[in-house]
Amino acid sequence: MSGSGEKRTIHIALPSTGEAELEAVREPILSGWLTQGPKVAEFEKRFAARHEIERALAVTSCTTGLHLILAAMGIGPGDEVIVPAFTWVATANVVLYCGATPVLADVDRATFNLDVASVAARVTDRTKAVIAVHLFGRCMDMDALRAALPAHVAIVEDAACAAGAHWNGRPAGSMGIAGAFSFHPRKSVTTGEGGMVTTNDADLGARMDMMRNHGASISEEQRHNGPRPYLLPDFDILGFNYRMTDLQGAVGLVQFDKxxxxxxxxxxxxxxxxxxxxxxxxxxxxxxxxxxxxxxxxxxxxxxxxxxxxxxxxxxxxxxxxxxxxxxxxxxxxxxxxxxxxxxxxxxxxxxxxxxxxxxxxxxxxxxxxxxxxxxxxxxxxxxxxxx
Missing domain, CATH: 3.90.1150.10 (Aspartate Aminotransferase, domain 1)
Incomplete structure (x- = not known):
C-alpha cells in the first residue's frame, strides 16, 4: 500500500488516448475531408450495432443531442418535460432551448437516478416527455419508470455517462424513444467534445438527421458523392449545425474499440x-x-x-x-x-x-x-x- 511516501497527483479523470488516436486522424487530414463524412458514418454504424439500435447520429455534444431530440419531437411552448433535480444543468437547459417548461422531480439517494414516485406525481396533461438520466453510468430503472407513466408520455434517455451500460440486457439508448450520449473527456470514451443520438423510430431518426445539418434534405457527403454535387440541397425545416467532424469520428472509432x-x-x-x-x-x-x-x-x-x-x-x-x-x-x-x-x-x-x-x-x-x-x-x- 502507498499511504506513506511521496505525494501523488491523481486526477479525477483522464482520457486514455495515445498513438492510435493520433494516427487515426491522419487519413481525414490527408484526404481533406474534415467535416462530417465517412469516418462519422462508420462510427455511427458501429455505435448503433453495439447498442442494439436502428439509428445512431453523431452530433457535437450530448447537450446538442438532447436538444435535437426534443426539437425533432416537436416539443415547444406550452409543453412540459420532467427532468431530475440532481443532474448536470444541460438536462434542464435543453427544455428551455425549445421554449418548453422543465418540471423537476426528485431522485433516489441510493442510485442518484429519478425517483419514480416523484415523477408520477408531476405528470400533467401538458407532460410530453421525461428525460431519464443514467447518472454516472448506472441505468435508470426503465421498467418502473415506463409503468408509472401514461402511454403518451415519451421517455428520452440522457445517457451522457452510459455508453456500454445496460438495464436487464437492454443497452442504454435503446429503451426510450431516443437517447443521447457524450464523448466529453470525462466520459469512458472520448472524441474531445462530441455526442451521439440513438433511436428506433425511423421517422424521428430521419428528422434528426436533417435537423442536425441545418435542415438540409441530404447530407454534405451524399451531395458531394452524388451525380449533381453542384446543386444545393432543399431546406424545408428549421435545423441546426450539430454535425460531428470526421476528425472526431476517426478518434471515436479508435476509442470505441476500447x-x-x-x-x-x-x-x-x-x-x-x-x-x-x-x-x-x-x-x-x-x-x-x-x-x-x-x-x-x-x-x-x-x-x-x-x-x-x-x-x-x-x-x-x-x-x-x-x-x-x-x-x-x-x-x-x-x-x-x-x-x-x-x-x-x-x-x-x-x-x-x-x-x-x-x-x-x-x-x-x-x-x-x-x-x-x-x-x-x-x-x-x-x-x-x-x-x-
Missing part, C-alpha cells in the same frame, strides 16, 4: 473501492444494478452527514492536499440561480437532490490509474475515516 475493455477495468477497480470501504458505515458506495451493467463513468460516494467525522467539503479539501482530485457528483438544478429564480423553488423542495448536491463525492476512477494510484486513494479515504 469501450468494453475500459468498462471491464473500471468495474474491477470499483469493486476494489467497494471492498476497501465496506466497513466505513457513513459511506454509501455505488453498486452494479441487478441484472444490468454499470458504465462506470464515475465512482461517486454518498457521505452520510450524520455519521461522518467531517463535512463532505472538508474531506475534499483533505484529499486535495494529498494530491487527490475529487468533485461533487454533480449539482442540484433547483439550487442553481437560474432555476431557483425561474421556477421559484427552494432547496428543501427536493430533499434527496439537495442531499446529493451537498453530500455526494466522486473520487478518481479512470483507465490511466495504476495499482499504486488506487492504493493511494484507498489509504487516503480510510485515513479520513480514522480522522487523520
Amino acid at each position: 469501450l468494453d475493455g475500459f468498462i471491464d477495468e473500471r468495474a474491477v477497480r470499483a469493486q476494489q473501492y467497494n471492498e476497501a470501504f465496506a466497513d466505513i458505515n457513513w459511506l454509501t458506495c455505488p453498486t452494479e444494478p441487478d441484472g444490468g451493467r454499470h458504465g462506470w463513468q464515475a465512482y461517486v460516494l454518498y457521505v452520510d452527514p450524520d455519521g461522518a467525522p467531517m463535512a463532505r467539503n472538508a474531506m475534499m479539501e483533505k484529499l486535495q492536499e494529498r494530491g487527490i482530485a475529487t468533485r461533487p457528483g454533480t449539482h442540484a438544478v433547483h439550487m442553481l440561480g437560474l432555476y431557483r429564480d425561474r421556477l421559484g423553488v427552494q432547496a428543501d423542495d427536493f430533499p434527496a437532490a439537495r442531499d446529493c448536491n451537498d453530500n455526494s463525492m466522486a473520487i478518481p476512477l479512470h483507465n490511466r490509474m495504476n495499482d499504486d494510484d488506487f492504493a493511494y486513494v484507498i489509504d487516503a479515504v480510510r485515513d479520513l475515516a480514522r480522522g487523520v
